[in-house]
Amino acid sequence: MAVTYPQHRFVGSHHGFPTEAESRALVETINAAEAELVFVGMGNPYQEQWIARHGDAIDAATICVGAYLDRVAGHVSRGPDWLVRWRLEWVGRIVQEPRRMIRRYGGGGIIFLGTLLRQKLSGYRI
DSSP states (O other): OTTTOTTSOOOOOOOSOOOHHHHHHHHHHHHHTTOSEEEEOSOTTHHHHHHHHHGGGOSSEEEEOTTHHHHHTTSSOOOOHHHHHTTOHHHHHHHHSHHHHHHHHHHHHHHHHHHHHHHHHTTOOO
16 A cells, blocks of 8 residues: 555554454554554454444544455455446455355345345335
8 A cells, every 4th residue: 555655654554353452552553653544444343343442542543444455455356347336346245255245244134135025025115
């Protein structure tokens, strides 16, 4: 990212899901680096929970970015343009990472689609 965005100064990164002790050390490292903005890309709900627990101790703005950094780095693609236009990127994510994404979208998504289909078949206007 430093190559793509040379106008910014990147002061550090951490990969993975830190333990509570690692999180405290990470907060100290962030503050010592005098970061102004911290991107947290652990996926939902982990990134939100991490910021809820540690955000007040960080002397910088924190932003949940999900898989955005993976996309920018070229590790994960958004999928075909037609999926993006139709707001169906999640289908592309399931195809790219089925084991990980089926857990995220599988349970609730299947229940939702079943409810939608049942209402449609019963004549309920959607």
